[in-house]
Amino acid sequence: MHETVRALRTIRGRWAELLLAIEEPPADHWPPRQLAHTMRESDEQLVVEDRSPLVLREHPAPINLGALDAGRGVERLVFDLADTLAAAVQRTEQGDPRAWLSADPSAPDSRRAAGSRVHGLHWACVWIEGRVQDEDTAPERELDGALAPPPFEVLPLHLLHEARRTARIAEARVLRALGLDQRDTPLPEPCPWCEGELTLHSAPDGPPAVTCSGGRACSAPVPLDSRERARVWEWDDLPELIAALGVDLSAVAAA
Template identity: 30%
Template structure:
């Protein structure tokens, strides 16, 4: 059984792969909704290429209008990868915001300076040393890297790993999360990991077509993990690929 922590690590570990995939050629052997899905991916690749050519043509026209402009031409962007990253990151960061608001304790307050009459120089020095120690503790607590922050580093990998620490009860400036909070993290993590795996085509998948085989049997589609999709009839045993029947 896949755990929430595994889902969160999937997002964190493959985030760099998503960044690289934004400008990479489309995986034409990716898993789809049956063999029609394979053809749909071919159409998608053509559409992405046309979109790229449209942007490139606009860029070239801008250079014609202003000959002094220099720079690299635009690269093709795989919009479904970009959409996946935006969706997953927004969900994870929002979840971390809410969990931190409820479970993360406030930083230790810095002790205020006060005037006092000390009976001896030694007593004054002890009090000063204690104030300095408390100030150092407060500063360290405020800058604890295990704290979730509402400004600064708010990326999907960081949010995933911070939420993973909450799931695994890692020590930090947070109380133990509740069962409801753990369920919410689990839902967000599972959805994020599924989106990442679909976008990168790194998960094996199986689906059943609505249309039965000519023999009346059920047709299962197997694919994913970068492999070409195959169709298999559970009735007659026939196997198809996008090129036609390969076994009967």
């Protein structure tokens, strides 16, 4: 359950970045895109709740087709998972705002045909998280004091496993599209201090870092790794390395 919730929250937290990436050229792996974005003069904010789902609209002239494909694929995974869970455990009336309404292609109105998908990926992730955590599964007291059946049943184990599998696949697609997945990428430039090989290390659960193969022989003003085999530029040290390599980070951020 905890892995599923974490994956869903990662998807939600990175969704605005993915939507922005659709409208930008594919980002190079170097310099790290997170560091370049912190240099932007204008703070780009995107209210994703106001954006129609990608699967329900035509995207005008996408620049990054890989990001667009990833976004559409993630939406389908998450929306289809919500449909599956709702069919299995939802017992509330459709007028209940907590209810997930599955798509109905036969409906004449496009918004009604889309069901709850029209509210976008954020709402779908929040709704699935509620099912995974067995929210609203206790009987509810009505105005006359009587107990009414709960809006949702407890999620059975096989669907809990399915939710975990789907959420992790969707999370991986988002992170991969943004270049934030686990990867080690050799840089084309050698270390400015010792000519050793530089490698960029990225991971979904932390900022990127760069290591130099020169180890103790390298005179770079950064510490060695835990095995004392490589110099390491952590997040706060990366601007110094980028400057030493002659990269104009402000120009990258403005691109």
